[in-house]
Amino acid sequence: MSMKQITTIPEIRQVINSLKKQDKKISLVPTMGYFHQGHLELMRYAKKYSDIVVVSIFVNPTQFGPNEDFNSYPRDLKRDLDLAKQVGVDIVFTPNIEDIYLPNHLTYVEVEKLPKVLCGKSRPTHFRGVATIVLKLFNICQPDIAVFGQKDWQQLVIIKQMVKDLNIPVKVIGHPIVREPDGLAMSSRNVYLTKEEREQAPAIYEGLCLVKKLCARGMRESLALKNKLIDYYFRNIPLGSIDYLEIVHPFTLEPLDEIKDKALVAVAMYLGKARLIDNILIEVEKNA
Amino acid sequence: MSMKQITTIPEIRQVINSLKKQDKKISLVPTMGYFHQGHLELMRYAKKYSDIVVVSIFVNPTQFGPNEDFNSYPRDLKRDLDLAKQVGVDIVFTPNIEDIYLPNHLTYVEVEKLPKVLCGKSRPTHFRGVATIVLKLFNICQPDIAVFGQKDWQQLVIIKQMVKDLNIPVKVIGHPIVREPDGLAMSSRNVYLTKEEREQAPAIYEGLCLVKKLCARGMRESLALKNKLIDYYFRNIPLGSIDYLEIVHPFTLEPLDEIKDKALVAVAMYLGKARLIDNILIEVEKNA
Numbered sequence: 194m195s196m197k198q199i200t201t202i203p204e205i206r207q208v209i210n211s212l213k214k215q216d217k218k219i220s221l222v223p224t225m226g227y228f229h230q231g232h233l234e235l236m237r238y239a240k241k242y243s244d245i246v247v248v249s250i251f252v253n254p255t256q257f258g259p260n261e262d263f264n265s266y267p268r269d270l271k272r273d274l275d276l277a278k279q280v281g282v283d284i285v286f287t288p289n290i291e292d293i294y295l296p297n298h299l300t301y302v303e304v305e306k307l308p309k310v311l312c313g314k315s316r317p318t319h320f321r322g323v324a325t326i327v328l329k330l331f332n333i334c335q336p337d338i339a340v341f342g343q344k345d346w347q348q349l350v351i352i353k354q355m356v357k358d359l360n361i362p363v364k365v366i367g368h369p370i371v372r373e374p375d376g377l378a379m380s381s382r383n384v385y386l387t388k389e390e391r392e393q394a395p396a397i398y399e400g401l402c403l404v405k406k407l408c409a410r411g412m413r414e415s416l417a418l419k420n421k422l423i424d425y426y427f428r429n430i431p432l433g434s435i436d437y438l439e440i441v442h443p444f445t446l447e448p449l450d451e452i453k454d455k456a457l458v459a460v461a462m463y464l465g466k467a468r469l470i471d472n473i474l475i476e477v478e479k480n481a
Numbered sequence: 482m483s484m485k486q487i488t489t490i491p492e493i494r495q496v497i498n499s500l501k502k503q504d505k506k507i508s509l510v511p512t513m514g515y516f517h518q519g520h521l522e523l524m525r526y527a528k529k530y531s532d533i534v535v536v537s538i539f540v541n542p543t544q545f546g547p548n549e550d551f552n553s554y555p556r557d558l559k560r561d562l563d564l565a566k567q568v569g570v571d572i573v574f575t576p577n578i579e580d581i582y583l584p585n586h587l588t589y590v591e592v593e594k595l596p597k598v599l600c601g602k603s604r605p606t607h608f609r610g611v612a613t614i615v616l617k618l619f620n621i622c623q624p625d626i627a628v629f630g631q632k633d634w635q636q637l638v639i640i641k642q643m644v645k646d647l648n649i650p651v652k653v654i655g656h657p658i659v660r661e662p663d664g665l666a667m668s669s670r671n672v673y674l675t676k677e678e679r680e681q682a683p684a685i686y687e688g689l690c691l692v693k694k695l696c697a698r699g700m701r702e703s704l705a706l707k708n709k710l711i712d713y714y715f716r717n718i719p720l721g722s723i724d725y726l727e728i729v730h731p732f733t734l735e736p737l738d739e740i741k742d743k744a745l746v747a748v749a750m751y752l753g754k755a756r757l758i759d760n761i762l763i764e765v766e767k768n769a
Contacts, residue, residue, distance in 0.1 A: 202648065299594055300612075300646035305587040324588075325647075332648040358588035359613075360490065360620040 196278045198285045202333055205286050209247075209335050217244040221336035221363075223327060226250035227267040228276045231371035231379035235340045236280045238368050247334050248277055249286040251293065255301075256322030262466075267384055286334065293329065301325045304351050304358075310446050311347045311459055312470065315436055323348055324355050331363050338364045342371070344378050346457060346472045350446060370471070372398065378471045385467035389432060394469065396429035397462060401473040404440075404458050408475050413452045415440040426462070436461035436468060443474060452477055484566045486573045490621055493574050497535075497623050505532040509624035509651075511615060514538040515555040516564045519659035519667035523628045524568045526656050535622050536565055537574040539581065543589075544610030550754075555672050574622065581617065589613045592639050592646075598734050599635045599747055600758065603724055611636055612643050619651050626652045630659070632666050634745060634760045638734060658759070660686065666759045673755035677720060682757065684717035685750060689761040692728075692746050696763050701740045703728040714750070724749035724756065731762060740765055 199205045212219060220243035222235045232248075239246045250273055257263035270287065277285050301321050307313075308320035331339065341349050349367045356365050371379050376398040377391075386394060400422050412418055419438055426435060440449050443457040452475060459472040487493045500507060508531035510523045520536075527534045538561055545551035558575065565573050589609050595601075596608035619627065629637050637655045644653050659667050664686040665679075674682060688710050700706055707726055714723060728737050731745040740763060747760040 206650070295645065297642075298646050300590060300592045300643045302647075303589050303591045305589070307587065329646075329648045332650060335650070355588045357583065358586050358617075359590075360617045362494070362620060362623070 196274075196282055196285065198274060198287060200287055200289065202288065202292055205247075205284070205333060208284065212245055213335065218338075219243055219245045219247060219334070219336045221330060221334045221339045222246065222248045223330050223339065223341070224248060224250055225252045225266065225381065226273050227269055227381040227384075228273050229371075229379040229381060229383075231342055231344070233276060233280050234371045235342060235368050236277065236282055238366070239338070239340045240281055242366075243336075243338055245283045246281070247284045247286055247336065248282050249288070249330050249334065251286075251288055251290075251326065251330075253293075253322060253326040254290065255294070255325060256319050258316055258318060261316070262382075267381055286330075288333075293326070302328050302355060302359075304354055307347070307351050307354060307446055310441065310448070311437060311439055312461060313347070315461070320348065320351050324351060327352055328355065328359070328361070331361055336363055338366055340366045340368055343367045344370045344380065344470065344472070346443070346459060347446060350444060376402075378469070380467075380469060382467045382469065385465060387465055390465045390467070393430045393432055394464060396426065397433075397460060397469060397471045398473075399429070400425040401458050401460065401471060405473055405475050408452055408456075408477065413477075415448070415450055415452065418452075418458075422458075422460075430462065430464070433462045433464045436463055484562075484570055484573065486562060486575060488575055488577065490576065490580055493535075493572070493621060496572065500533055501623065506626075507531060507533045507535060507622070507624045509618065509622045509627045510534065510536045511618050511627065511629070512536060512538055513540045513554065513669065514561050515557055515669040515672075516561050517659075517667040517669060517671075519630055519632070521564060521568050522659045523630060523656050524565065524570055526654070527626070527628045528569055530654075531624075531626060533571045534569070535572045535574055535624065536570050537576070537618050537622065539574075539576055539578075539614070539618075541581075541610060541614040542578065543582070543613060544607050546604055546606060549604070550670075555669055574618075576621075581614070590616050590643060590647075592642055595635070595639050595642060595734050598729065598736070599725060599727055600749060601635070603749070608636065608639050612639060615640055616643065616647070616649070619649055624651055626654055628654045628656055631655045632658045632668065632758065632760070634731070634747060635734060638732060664690075666757070668755075668757060670755045670757065673753060675753055678753045678755070681718045681720055682752060684714065685721075685748060685757060685759050686761075687717070688713040689746055689748065689759060693761055693763050696740055696744075696765065701765075703736070703738055703740065706740075706746075710746075710748075718750065718752070721750045721752045724751055 220239035252266050302324040353365050375395040377394045404418050438460045456475045461470045508527035540554050590612040641653050663683040665683045692706050726748045731743050744763045749758045
């Protein structure tokens with residue numbers, strides 16, 4: 194089938210119902226649009242593991258704080274539709290904001306604990322907005338699988354928790370971070386960077402790789418590792434300022450004093466107009 | 482098909498999936514068991530409007546407060562199964578508490594505003610627990626329709642709001658209150674009543690009917706109507722004590738100073754060990 198753009202909830206419900214009757218396996222890639230290669234990789238992955246790929250494009254107001262970039266978030270629907278078509282997406286769902294949030298909207302999904310750390314500290318209502326829109330999109334699109342990027346690791350952990358706790362019949366898949374050739378994690382917000390900021394940005398990931406290397410060499414205390422990372426950023430990203438820099442358990446997101454087996458090193462940094470996030474998973478061999 | 486009792490989530494998912502493939506219309510009647518005629522009426526109603534009736538029996542801990550009657554809530558599974566069978570229920574779903582709430586459960590559905598009034602005042606976490614378990618049961622049983630009693634009017638309003646806000650593909654139906662011959666609203670908690678308390682209990686509904694009659698005769702000020710009702714209860718239910726007594730808009734649940742078109746008169750009363758609720762809908766003719 195050729196790619197379809199659908200805007201209304203009743204229409205997508207009808208199309209999905211008819212596909213389900215034909216026993217098609219449906220995947221959903223929820224996005225806020227302004228696609229980069231990272232998004233396209235999620236779509237390619239979804240295509241490999243389902244019969245029908247649905248990509249939603251919706252800049253979700255409830256996940257932005259009052260002083261965040263909801264209004265200025267980059268948008269380019271025409272380009273997004275072209276790219277989705279090139280990748281072989283079947284349906285692009287582009288709902289109107291008024292249809293998604295009715296005037297008297299009152300219901301939110303609250304996940305406890307997990308949204309209080311990392312990005313949740315500076316974005317206290319962000320994950321409530323994310324969980325709520327993702328559940329809405331799941332209920333509208335009824336996918337069998339849904340694919341999210343691991344760049345938003347905390348988001349992925351929260352969505353998986355929500356799916357498990359609420360018995361949502363969707364398999365949630367995390368896709369590895371897609372990076373620019375110089376290592377910078379792809380993000381729609383990278384367009385905010387000036388030339389100078391963009392030149393320093395790859396050091397975000399370089400620093401994470403340094404931590405991984407130091408850990409492999411035997412440095413396991415979080416405090417020592419974080420100090421090394423702060424120092425690295427101070428020297429290599431003078432234009433940036435760290436929002437947070439944490440070493441946590443990858444699934445509970447609880448801070449670790451010491452890396453014993455698995456750990457996630459996660460960072461958020463303000464760089465000019467952009468707030469960029471990145472992370473790296475560290476797995477220490479048990480008998481190391 | 483003869484009635485099936487199913488206990489595990491994977492098994493009910495499998496049975497429901499296979500019924501859905503046969504295009505069966507599925508209804509769900511979520512209950513906490515200890516059936517009375519009110520429950521059975523919901524089941525009969527569900528049977529009329531679907532091919533397969535699923536009744537869940539689960540005394541949901543998250544909707545009970547710390548000092549409430551979770552442990553002593555009446556239970557009689559064997560009798561419930563017999564009654565359900567007599568009514569022609571197809572599936573009784575009796576999950577274990579450990580399967581419903583995993584050790585690390587963190588996710589809740591929060592509806593704003595509506596749970597803060599009426600029963601929510603004395604039961605501050607009740608409706609969060611209700612909304613969460615209902616969404617879980619919807620996700621597990623995937624019904625086309627779900628039937629709830631109007632005795633729990635506030636619950637019905639909150640569930641309808643949740644369904645609308647989260648785009649849940651379930652049609653929620655409210656069934657009129659089923660009453661004993663003397664007018665007492667049927668409730669599993671009526672078994673808590675002593676003989677004397679039981680004799681006074683029908684006056685709960687009589688008082689509501691009095692308000693409706695006074696309203697029809699032209700008394701429209703909530704304060705005056707509530708005073709009449711308090712007075713009626715004081716004289717006729719000396720063993721009772723009022724938890725709340727409110728005249729509210731039936732859909733927004735906002736208190737009304739005056740009855741203009743529609744109103745809900747809702748009451749909760751402690752009577753011995755029981756906390757009983759009841760309500761009556763009043764509709765004033767526009768040109769009256």
